[in-house]
Amino acid sequence: MIEVEQLSKTYQVADKTPGFVGTFNHFFRRKTRDVQAVRDVSFTIERGEMVGFLGANGAGKTTTLKMLCGLIHPSAGKVHVAGYLPQRRQAAFLKQITLVMGQKQQLIWDLPPLDSLSVNAAVYGIGEKEARYRINELAEMLEIGEELTRPVRKLSLGQRMKAELLAALLHRPSVLFLDEPTLGLDVNAQARVRSFLADYNRRTGATVLLTSHYMADITALCSRVLLIHQGELIHDGALDALAASLSPFRQVRLELNSSASPEDFVGYGELEALDDRAVRLLVSRSELTVVVARLLANFDVLDLEVNDPPIDELIGSLFRKGRVV
Amino acid sequence: MGRYLLSLKRFWATALAGQLEYQANMLIDLLAMVGSLAGSIFVLSLFFGQGRELGGWSWEAALVVQGIYTFLDGVSSTWLRPNLSAIVTHVREGTLDFVLLKPIDSQFWVSLRIMAPAGLPEIGLGLVLIVWAASRAGASLSLGTSLVAVLMLFVGGVILYALWFVIAATSIWFVKTWNATEVLRAVLASGRFPVSAYPPTLRLVFTLVLPVAFLTTVPAEVILGRAAMPMLVLGLFLAVLFFLGSRAFWLFALRYYTSASS
Incomplete structure (x- = not known):
């Protein structure tokens, strides 16, 4: 469904030194240099696959996604999506894909989502009856109802994201590009969006490429996940293989009753941060329960929280240590 | 084609609904429009105070020009200004991506997505002023003249649109610095008076470089029965040229956008 072969994208970036002189030089003798946002990326995604696309901020994820949906022309390499050349943006191609961006919205701010949906239905040439049927079907899957008749500006972020998804899926695309669709949502809303996406994929057999933090x-x-770092694809394979090597640690946050010093935590794990009474430790997964028990026994703990470290930090620490998968 | 018509209907229905959410705004827009029209008629009346003429135009004939100006200003408040200033927002906020991914012509979308009903009364007022002033000026409107007048009004609208659209499209390069739409509003404002009221050099500029003459003066001349055929042909030619130019420029700008945006 998606074929990418030695895809590269180079931007020209103008450098500017700060201050007035810098501005003057920038105006008259602009120095540009090439930045390779994506280099030599190749992968294939089969119909119906759901693939995660990982990488730190600026790694080239969004650039790749935009090349896949035809918003950016590649500098080199080949892309085929659903049998089309995305950059031509033919109507037949556009009717098969959709792009959802967590930080941008297409819904009309002052009107209920149903109004935006009626515009999309017209633009995609979906008849009124068919549109109503599809809206009901998707609304049921997304568990939204009366929110569709309330102005978008009065919806919560979670409700808005569901409505965005509905608007993006009304034309039944077979390829979904999702750029951080759960950005900023609370845990419950994230879970609901997730289960919806899984459900949608199961029901329609759509191909999904998803980035998320x-x-x-x-x-x-x-x-299956693709991991991109500084524009290069460095992992393409099972999630398990990546998770084990990427995240052998869990993050333990402590709030203590009295201040502590770094030496106090020798032997518990890797001390990430210590700010008076707030402590962040990286503890290996296998020792987690033992370490937590010892922490509770040896310190006056007010609060304790165990998390997976954010992907960005995981990937960051991975590269700092020079262990490329 | 049916898809485009239906899309247009939905575009304008939602735009209308969106603006009705803010009743006070609508009222203020309406008041501003009445004030602006009263102001320019007052200025005109000063010029013609003692039965003087303006560039060979009588008071009534100049009022026809004023009527056409009001009409075009209404068109720009209704469609041009809201849509074309939205292009700047689309580029700045990156929502142009959504437009480009719709299976519909992107120039069609960005040019006609919004309709601001606050400009509609101004269009009506302009038409009333045109008809009233024309009859006062003793123009006899046959069917043929009326059709040509409508055509030339359309020509004026297309020229204005194309100029405005090209300037708005440059926001793809000059994202933040360029609030372009006000520039064209100023150009249109120079069309409040007959072109012959301006000095000869400006007259030439307004005919050939920035064809303000075709926005208001030429349609007025048609209505008053004093239009010269070559000017009509030139106007038609310029309208086609400007429209095709705007199209080519948009496609060029998009190529830049799609190869440079991140």
Whole structure:
């Protein structure tokens, strides 16, 4: 469904030194340099696959996604999506894909989502009856109802994201590009969006490429992940293989009753941060229960929280240590 | 084609609904429009105070020009200004991506997505002023003249649109610095008076470089029965040229957008 072969994208970036002189030089003798946002990326995604796309901020995820949906022309390499060349943006191609961006919205701010949906239905040439049927079907899957008749500006972020998904899926695309669809949502809303996506994929057999900063999104949805770092694809394979090597630690946050010093935590794990009474430790998964028990026994703990470290930090620490998968 | 018509209907229905959410705004827009029209008629009346003429135009004939200006200003308040200033927002906020991914012509979308009903009364007022002033000026409107007048009004609208659209499309390069739409509003404002009221050099500029003459003066001349055939042909030619130019420029700008945006 998606074929990418030695895809590269180079941007020209103008450098500017700060201050007036810098501005002057920038205006008259602009120095540009090439930045390779994506280099030599190749992968294939089969119909119906759900693939997670990971990488730190600026790694090239969004650039790749935009090349896949035809918003950016590649500098080199080949892309085929659903048998089309995305950059031509033919109507037949556009009717098969959709792009959802967590930080941008297409719904009309002052009107209920149903109004935006009626515009989309017209643009995609979906008849009124058919549109109503599809809206009902998707609304049921997304568990939204009367929110569709309330102005978008009065919806919560979670409700808005569901409505965005509905608007993006009304034309029944067979390829979904999701760029951080759960950004900023609370845990419940994230979980609901996730289960919807899984459900949608199961029912329609759509192909999904998903980027997210929340590891939980990826673990819940994708058995295969692509990891991109500084524009290069460095992992393409099962999630398990990546998770084990990426995240052998869990993050333990403590709030203590009295201040502590770094030496106090020798032997518990890797001390990430210590700010008076707030402590962040990286503890290996296998020792987690033992370490937590010891922490509770040896310190006056007010609060304790165990998390997966954010993907960005995981990937960051991975590269700092120079262990490339 | 049916899809485009239905889309247009939904575009404008939602735009209308969106603006009705803010009743006070609508009222203020309406008041501003009445004030602006009263102001420019007052200025005109000063010029013609002692039965003087303006560039060979009588008071009534100049009022026809004023009527056409009001009409075009209404068109720009209703469609041009809201849509074309939205292009700047689309580019700045990256929502142009959504437009480009719709299976519909993107120039069609960005040019006609919004309709601001606050400009509609101004269009009506302009038409009333045109008809009233024309009859006062003793123009006899046959069917043929009326059709040509409508055509030339359309020509004026297309020229204005194309100029405005090209400037708005440059926001793809000059994202934040360029609030372009006000520039064209100023150009249109120079069409409040007959072109012959301006000095000869400006007259030439307004005919050939920035064809303000075709926005208001030429349609007025048609209505008053004093239009010259070559000017009509030139106007038609310019309208087609400007429209095709705007199309080519948009496609060029998009190529830049799609190869440079992140």
